[in-house]
Amino acid sequence: MKTKIALLILFISGNLFAQEQKMTDAEIATFKQDVNVISKKIKTLSTDFVQYKHLDFLSKDIETSGKMVFKEPALLSWQYKKPYNYSIVFKNGKILINDEGKKSAVDIGNSKIFARINKLIIGSVSGNMFDDKEFTISYFKLKGQNLAKFIPKDVTLKKYIKQIELTFDKEEATVVQVKLLESSEDYTRIVLKNKVINAKIDDSIFTN
Amino acid sequence: MQKSTIQFLLINCFLAIVLVSCGSVTKNYTPKKLDKTSIEVPYFANSRTDYVYKTNITVYGHELSGIFIAKKINDTTHRVVFTTEFGNKLLDFEISEKTFKVNSIVSELDRKILINTLEEDFRLLLKKEYQIQEQFENEYFDIYKSVDGDRDNYLFFSKKGQKLEKIVRASKAKEKITITFTLENDNFAKKVVILHQNIKLTIELNYFKSE
Numbered sequence: 001m002k003t004k005i006a007l008l009i010l011f012i013s014g015n016l017f018a019q020e021q022k023m024t025d026a027e028i029a030t031f032k033q034d035v036n037v038i039s040k041k042i043k044t045l046s047t048d049f050v051q052y053k054h055l056d057f058l059s060k061d062i063e064t065s066g067k068m069v070f071k072e073p074a075l076l077s078w079q080y081k082k083p084y085n086y087s088i089v090f091k092n093g094k095i096l097i098n099d100e101g102k103k104s105a106v107d108i109g110n111s112k113i114f115a116r117i118n119k120l121i122i123g124s125v126s127g128n129m130f131d132d133k134e135f136t137i138s139y140f141k142l143k144g145q146n147l148a149k150f151i152p153k154d155v156t157l158k159k160y161i162k163q164i165e166l167t168f169d170k171e172e173a174t175v176v177q178v179k180l181l182e183s184s185e186d187y188t189r190i191v192l193k194n195k196v197i198n199a200k201i202d203d204s205i206f207t208n
Numbered sequence: 209m210q211k212s213t214i215q216f217l218l219i220n221c222f223l224a225i226v227l228v229s230c231g232s233v234t235k236n237y238t239p240k241k242l243d244k245t246s247i248e249v250p251y252f253a254n255s256r257t258d259y260v261y262k263t264n265i266t267v268y269g270h271e272l273s274g275i276f277i278a279k280k281i282n283d284t285t286h287r288v289v290f291t292t293e294f295g296n297k298l299l300d301f302e303i304s305e306k307t308f309k310v311n312s313i314v315s316e317l318d319r320k321i322l323i324n325t326l327e328e329d330f331r332l333l334l335k336k337e338y339q340i341q342e343q344f345e346n347e348y349f350d351i352y353k354s355v356d357g358d359r360d361n362y363l364f365f366s367k368k369g370q371k372l373e374k375i376v377r378a379s380k381a382k383e384k385i386t387i388t389f390t391l392e393n394d395n396f397a398k399k400v401v402i403l404h405q406n407i408k409l410t411i412e413l414n415y416f417k418s419e
Contacts, residue, residue, distance in 0.1 A: 022292065051294075051295060053275075053295040055289060057281055057287050058235055058258045058277065058279060059256070060258055062258075062260055062275065062277070062295075064293070069296070078294075080293060083416040083417055084262050084414075086273070086293050087330065088293070097273075099271075099273050100273070102264075104271055142262055145373070151276065159315075160296060161312075180295070181294075181402055182296070182297055188294065188295030188296070
């Protein structure tokens with residue numbers, strides 16, 4: 001009896017807190033249309049971010065933060081400012097790293113996996129990665145937000161990332177959170193805020 | 209007869225030189241009476257602490273960086289994870305004095321020689337208790353020797369302050385691994401450097417406070 005009551009409570013509270021609701025086909029079409037219209041307009045994008053690394057065995061998430069800048073077609077800079085200075089620039093098939101003043105470069109011209117990761121990061125931030133060939137995608141509604149879950153089809157990519165979840169602001173149709181799941185317990189959650197779209201951004205930002 | 213005596217002497221001299229250089233790890237230290245038989249190292253021993261360090265690895269001229277995370281998950285075992293700055297897990301393992309289990313590793317790092325090296329390094333770094341057999345001193349340190357199979361571990365305590373500042377792992381002939389600690393307080397190291405003498409590998413860990 002006690003177990004039954006416990007199960008019932010669990011069921012009810014589970015339902016109360018389950019905010020995710022599957023989109024209908026019509027809703028999916030509208031949502032994708034909205035995101036595509038916005039992401040096509042994005043020529044430049046800069047945003048602050050806070051990254052939370054969650055490992056299930058730790059008592060607290062590891063928090064780092066900084067600024068991300070993107071410029072069409074494929075210039076990307078991730079700059080961590082707290083608690084350390086580390087920046088990484090994707091530019092012309094190269095990754096340029098500046099680690100507390102220590103500089104290095106990696107040529108990724110021929111690396112398929114890095115090309116894919118680059119595309120993935122840009123896609124995540126701009127929201128435009130609804131590629132059914134690359135991912136199995138499912139769509140959900142939340143309060144004031146939309147959620148798309150991407151499961152990679154590529155075996156190599158799947159080894160690193162089990163699932164990507166992009167949360168969109170419903171009004172603006174832009175990404176507010178990126179969640180990269182390595183397993184059910186461990187993930188990286190990146191919250192984007194103070195987003196500025198199409199401000200003039202000089203190419204010199206993408207040096208390291 | 210005389211010839212063989214000279215040969216014998218030469219061999220003896222040769223042996224003496226070999227033996228002296230064999231004993232090079234402790235040759236500059238003065239033996240001392242043992243004042244304790246066991247030592248506890250507190251730097252990674254608190255099961256309530258998330259040990260999170262920015263890490264820079266230099267291996268044969270190549271630089272790697274990322275985040276090193278260690279946590280004591282039970283009485284005998286630590287969980288250790290390396291991630292990139294982006295948070296991608298590169299290596300995840302569980303290690304105790306006798307066991308070592310890899311939970312996950314990216315294929316680029318999945319090399320036996322590398323895994324064995326890291327296993328030895330982190331077993332030494334995370335080891336909590338050392339049994340002491342001999343004691344030495346030099347100008348700056350009290351040095352405790354702990355035998356560990358065919359290796360010897362030397363623990364260097366500063367004479368000023370009696371803090372563990374260095375651990376040297378050596379064969380009978382020479383030093384193999386040196387770990388140096390820069391301390392935040394008695395129980396916590398804010399910087400750790402693991403230096404290999406026989407291969408070109410250095411691992412530097414710098415503690416960072418999450419926001």
